[in-house]
Amino acid sequence: MSIFTKIIAGEIPSYKIKENDQFLAFLDVFPLREGHVLVVPKQETDKFFDLPEALLSEILVFARPIAAAIEKAVPCRRVGLSVIGLEVPHAHLHLVPISEANDLNFVQEKLKLSPERMKELQEKIISNL
Numbered sequence: 001m002s003i004f005t006k007i008i009a010g011e012i013p014s015y016k017i018k019e020n021d022q023f024l025a026f027l028d029v030f031p032l033r034e035g036h037v038l039v040v041p042k043q044e045t046d047k048f049f050d051l052p053e054a055l056l057s058e059i060l061v062f063a064r065p066i067a068a069a070i071e072k073a074v075p076c077r078r079v080g081l082s083v084i085g086l087e088v089p090h091a092h093l094h095l096v097p098i099s100e101a102n103d104l105n106f107v108q109e110k111l112k113l114s115p116e117r118m119k120e121l122q123e124k125i126i127s128n129l
Helices: 003-008 053-073 117-127
Strands: 016-019 023-027 039-040 077-083 093-098
Touching: 003 023, 003 039, 016 053, 016 117, 023 053, 023 117, 039 053, 053 077, 053 093, 053 117
Parallel strands: none
Antiparallel strands: 016 023, 023 039, 039 093, 077 093
């Protein structure tokens, strides 16, 4: 069972942004930038491109309003997306507010945000959905 499956099951708390029957979106607790959101299918599948076709296409449709809400909530030029898949063996999509290409560099040091700041970001993004 991946850490994302435990988050989906409610065994590990998260800063939820949006949820439906197939997906869960929540703030990354080790973000590259403030407002970094993970979009995770509830079906545990290791590799992103091993997802069933329906989920593979629907994840972008699910993510689109979240990306728009992030752009309104966090100063950035746009929301970049990335699929890395090495850190957690559960398919997921990163939505990261960016102003330059290096903002999506996963080698750089991650931010350490307080629980209060995470809650504030969660509320700002949700209010823009």
